[in-house]
Amino acid sequence: DLQLTQSPSSLSASVGDRVTITCRASQSISSYLNWFQQKPGKAPKLLIYAASSLQSGVPSRFSGSGSGTDFTLTISSLQPEDFATYYCQQSYITPPWTFGQGTKVEIK
Amino acid sequence: QVQLVESGGGVVQPGGSLRLSCAASGFTFHNYGMHWVRQAPGKGLEWVAFVRYNGSHKYYADSVKGQFIISRDNSKNTLYLQMNSLRAEDTAVYYCANDRLGDWGHGTQVTVSS
Numbered sequence: 001d002l003q004l005t006q007s008p009s010s011l012s013a014s015v016g017d018r019v020t021i022t023c024r025a026s027q028s029i030s031s032y033l034n035w036f037q038q039k040p041g042k043a044p045k046l047l048i049y050a051a052s053s054l055q056s057g058v059p060s061r062f063s064g065s066g067s068g069t070d071f072t073l074t075i076s077s078l079q080p081e082d083f084a085t086y087y088c089q090q091s092y093i094t095p096p097w098t099f100g101q102g103t104k105v106e107i108k
Numbered sequence: 109q110v111q112l113v114e115s116g117g118g119v120v121q122p123g124g125s126l127r128l129s130c131a132a133s134g135f136t137f138h139n140y141g142m143h144w145v146r147q148a149p150g151k152g153l154e155w156v157a158f159v160r161y162n163g164s165h166k167y168y169a170d171s172v173k174g175q176f177i178i179s180r181d182n183s184k185n186t187l188y189l190q191m192n193s194l195r196a197e198d199t200a201v202y203y204c205a206n207d208r209l210g211d212w213g214h215g216t217q218v219t220v221s222s
Binding site: 038046091 | 143145153155158167168169170203208209210212213214215
Protein backbone atom coordinates (compact mmCIF):
# COMPACT_ATOMS: atom_id res chain seq x y z
CA ASP A 1 0.00 0.00 0.00
CA LEU A 2 0.97 3.61 -0.55
CA GLN A 3 2.48 5.28 2.51
CA LEU A 4 2.34 8.93 3.57
CA THR A 5 5.11 10.20 5.84
CA GLN A 6 4.72 13.53 7.59
CA SER A 7 7.53 15.56 9.09
CA PRO A 8 8.04 16.65 11.69
CA SER A 9 5.89 14.50 13.99
CA SER A 10 5.60 17.46 16.32
CA LEU A 11 6.79 21.03 16.52
CA SER A 12 6.75 23.92 18.95
CA ALA A 13 6.06 27.38 17.60
CA SER A 14 4.99 30.81 18.77
CA VAL A 15 2.02 32.91 17.74
CA GLY A 16 2.97 34.77 14.57
CA ASP A 17 5.49 32.17 13.40
CA ARG A 18 5.49 30.74 9.90
CA VAL A 19 4.98 26.98 10.13
CA THR A 20 5.64 24.39 7.45
CA ILE A 21 4.63 20.72 7.55
CA THR A 22 5.67 18.28 4.87
CA CYS A 23 4.05 15.10 3.60
CA ARG A 24 5.89 12.63 1.39
CA ALA A 25 4.14 9.88 -0.55
CA SER A 26 5.84 6.56 -1.27
CA GLN A 27 4.77 6.90 -4.92
CA SER A 28 3.30 9.61 -7.08
CA ILE A 29 -0.21 10.71 -6.18
CA SER A 30 -0.45 13.60 -8.65
CA SER A 31 -2.28 16.35 -6.72
CA TYR A 32 -4.71 14.10 -4.89
CA LEU A 33 -3.60 15.25 -1.46
CA ASN A 34 -5.72 16.76 1.29
CA TRP A 35 -4.82 18.39 4.60
CA PHE A 36 -6.89 18.18 7.78
CA GLN A 37 -6.77 19.93 11.13
CA GLN A 38 -7.93 18.15 14.28
CA LYS A 39 -8.33 19.62 17.73
CA PRO A 40 -8.62 17.42 20.84
CA GLY A 41 -12.01 15.76 21.15
CA LYS A 42 -13.18 17.11 17.81
CA ALA A 43 -13.67 15.68 14.34
CA PRO A 44 -11.07 16.43 11.68
CA LYS A 45 -11.67 19.49 9.52
CA LEU A 46 -10.71 19.67 5.85
CA LEU A 47 -8.37 22.62 5.23
CA ILE A 48 -6.83 22.05 1.81
CA TYR A 49 -7.94 19.74 -1.00
CA ALA A 50 -6.27 18.81 -4.27
CA ALA A 51 -2.93 19.83 -2.76
CA SER A 52 -3.45 23.58 -2.97
CA SER A 53 -7.17 24.48 -2.99
CA LEU A 54 -8.45 26.19 0.14
CA GLN A 55 -11.66 24.71 1.53
CA SER A 56 -14.46 27.23 1.89
CA GLY A 57 -14.32 29.13 5.17
CA VAL A 58 -10.69 28.28 5.92
CA PRO A 59 -8.50 31.31 6.67
CA SER A 60 -6.11 32.38 3.93
CA ARG A 61 -3.09 31.99 6.22
CA PHE A 62 -3.32 28.28 5.38
CA SER A 63 -1.86 27.21 2.06
CA GLY A 64 -0.80 24.00 0.40
CA SER A 65 1.62 23.17 -2.37
CA GLY A 66 3.24 20.25 -4.11
CA SER A 67 2.52 17.47 -6.55
CA GLY A 68 3.80 13.99 -7.26
CA THR A 69 5.35 12.79 -4.01
CA ASP A 70 6.21 15.93 -2.01
CA PHE A 71 3.68 18.24 -0.44
CA THR A 72 3.69 21.12 2.02
CA LEU A 73 1.16 22.74 4.33
CA THR A 74 2.10 26.26 5.38
CA ILE A 75 0.57 28.45 8.04
CA SER A 76 1.84 31.94 7.28
CA SER A 77 1.28 33.45 10.71
CA LEU A 78 0.35 30.99 13.46
CA GLN A 79 -2.69 31.97 15.50
CA PRO A 80 -3.72 30.66 18.94
CA GLU A 81 -6.57 28.65 17.40
CA ASP A 82 -4.14 26.87 15.05
CA PHE A 83 -2.57 24.74 17.76
CA ALA A 84 -3.79 21.30 16.75
CA THR A 85 -2.75 18.13 14.97
CA TYR A 86 -2.52 18.18 11.19
CA TYR A 87 -2.92 15.19 8.87
CA CYS A 88 -2.30 14.71 5.18
CA GLN A 89 -4.42 12.20 3.25
CA GLN A 90 -4.35 10.83 -0.30
CA SER A 91 -7.24 9.92 -2.58
CA TYR A 92 -5.31 8.97 -5.75
CA ILE A 93 -4.66 5.27 -5.21
CA THR A 94 -7.71 3.89 -3.44
CA PRO A 95 -8.55 1.83 -1.58
CA PRO A 96 -7.24 2.50 0.97
CA TRP A 97 -7.71 6.21 1.58
CA THR A 98 -4.42 6.71 3.42
CA PHE A 99 -3.65 9.23 6.15
CA GLY A 100 -0.27 10.44 7.30
CA GLN A 101 0.66 9.82 10.91
CA GLY A 102 -0.01 13.41 11.95
CA THR A 103 1.96 16.47 13.03
CA LYS A 104 1.18 18.04 16.39
CA VAL A 105 1.67 21.79 16.54
CA GLU A 106 2.25 22.95 20.12
CA ILE A 107 2.78 26.28 21.80
CA LYS A 108 6.41 27.24 22.45
CA GLN B 109 -26.28 22.77 6.42
CA VAL B 110 -24.72 19.32 6.28
CA GLN B 111 -25.22 17.23 9.40
CA LEU B 112 -23.83 13.79 10.08
CA VAL B 113 -24.79 12.23 13.40
CA GLU B 114 -23.29 8.93 14.50
CA SER B 115 -24.86 6.64 17.06
CA GLY B 116 -24.65 3.07 18.29
CA GLY B 117 -21.31 3.13 20.04
CA GLY B 118 -20.75 1.72 23.50
CA VAL B 119 -18.88 -0.84 25.54
CA VAL B 120 -18.84 -4.39 24.20
CA GLN B 121 -17.00 -7.54 25.25
CA PRO B 122 -14.32 -9.06 23.01
CA GLY B 123 -15.99 -11.18 20.35
CA GLY B 124 -19.16 -9.13 20.48
CA SER B 125 -20.92 -7.10 17.80
CA LEU B 126 -22.14 -3.55 17.38
CA ARG B 127 -23.91 -1.69 14.61
CA LEU B 128 -23.09 1.97 14.15
CA SER B 129 -25.43 4.35 12.36
CA CYS B 130 -24.80 7.71 10.75
CA ALA B 131 -27.86 9.85 10.07
CA ALA B 132 -27.31 12.36 7.28
CA SER B 133 -29.17 15.57 6.52
CA GLY B 134 -28.66 18.83 4.67
CA PHE B 135 -27.45 17.27 1.42
CA THR B 136 -28.59 14.77 -1.21
CA PHE B 137 -27.37 11.67 0.57
CA HIS B 138 -28.03 9.23 -2.28
CA ASN B 139 -25.66 11.16 -4.57
CA TYR B 140 -22.58 10.69 -2.40
CA GLY B 141 -20.26 7.92 -1.37
CA MET B 142 -19.61 7.69 2.36
CA HIS B 143 -16.68 6.71 4.57
CA TRP B 144 -16.11 5.39 8.07
CA VAL B 145 -12.86 6.54 9.67
CA ARG B 146 -11.68 5.64 13.17
CA GLN B 147 -9.21 6.96 15.70
CA ALA B 148 -7.84 4.79 18.49
CA PRO B 149 -7.00 6.52 21.78
CA GLY B 150 -3.96 8.77 21.34
CA LYS B 151 -3.46 7.59 17.76
CA GLY B 152 -3.92 8.96 14.28
CA LEU B 153 -6.75 8.65 11.78
CA GLU B 154 -7.38 5.27 10.16
CA TRP B 155 -9.68 4.87 7.18
CA VAL B 156 -12.04 1.91 7.75
CA ALA B 157 -14.52 1.54 4.90
CA PHE B 158 -16.20 3.27 1.94
CA VAL B 159 -19.46 2.65 0.12
CA ARG B 160 -20.41 4.15 -3.24
CA TYR B 161 -23.46 6.39 -3.57
CA ASN B 162 -25.78 3.56 -4.54
CA GLY B 163 -24.23 0.84 -2.38
CA SER B 164 -22.95 -1.03 -5.44
CA HIS B 165 -19.32 -1.12 -4.35
CA LYS B 166 -17.81 -1.40 -0.90
CA TYR B 167 -14.19 -1.16 0.16
CA TYR B 168 -12.50 -2.05 3.42
CA ALA B 169 -9.21 -1.57 5.19
CA ASP B 170 -7.26 -4.81 5.45
CA SER B 171 -7.52 -4.53 9.25
CA VAL B 172 -11.32 -4.94 9.17
CA LYS B 173 -11.93 -6.94 5.99
CA GLY B 174 -14.20 -9.90 6.70
CA GLN B 175 -15.04 -8.45 10.14
CA PHE B 176 -16.93 -5.20 9.38
CA ILE B 177 -19.72 -4.56 6.87
CA ILE B 178 -20.56 -1.12 5.55
CA SER B 179 -24.04 -0.51 4.17
CA ARG B 180 -26.50 2.28 3.54
CA ASP B 181 -30.22 2.88 3.29
CA ASN B 182 -30.78 5.79 0.95
CA SER B 183 -34.50 5.84 1.76
CA LYS B 184 -33.55 6.64 5.36
CA ASN B 185 -30.48 8.81 4.61
CA THR B 186 -28.49 6.55 6.88
CA LEU B 187 -25.08 4.88 6.72
CA TYR B 188 -24.26 1.81 8.80
CA LEU B 189 -21.23 -0.10 10.00
CA GLN B 190 -21.83 -3.62 11.28
CA MET B 191 -18.88 -4.59 13.43
CA ASN B 192 -18.45 -8.27 14.35
CA SER B 193 -15.90 -10.30 16.31
CA LEU B 194 -14.71 -7.15 18.01
CA ARG B 195 -11.23 -7.03 19.50
CA ALA B 196 -9.51 -4.65 21.90
CA GLU B 197 -7.70 -3.04 18.97
CA ASP B 198 -11.06 -1.96 17.50
CA THR B 199 -11.47 0.44 20.43
CA ALA B 200 -11.72 3.88 18.86
CA VAL B 201 -13.87 6.84 18.04
CA TYR B 202 -15.67 6.07 14.79
CA TYR B 203 -16.51 8.92 12.41
CA CYS B 204 -18.64 8.94 9.30
CA ALA B 205 -17.71 11.36 6.53
CA ASN B 206 -18.78 12.18 2.98
CA ASP B 207 -16.87 11.03 -0.08
CA ARG B 208 -14.54 14.04 -0.24
CA LEU B 209 -14.02 13.91 3.54
CA GLY B 210 -15.24 17.48 3.61
CA ASP B 211 -17.96 16.86 6.18
CA TRP B 212 -17.65 14.70 9.28
CA GLY B 213 -19.86 13.64 12.13
CA HIS B 214 -18.89 14.20 15.76
CA GLY B 215 -17.93 10.55 16.21
CA THR B 216 -19.15 7.70 18.40
CA GLN B 217 -16.97 5.88 20.93
CA VAL B 218 -16.57 2.12 20.70
CA THR B 219 -14.82 0.38 23.58
CA VAL B 220 -14.04 -3.31 23.44
CA SER B 221 -13.28 -4.55 26.93
CA SER B 222 -14.15 -7.39 29.27
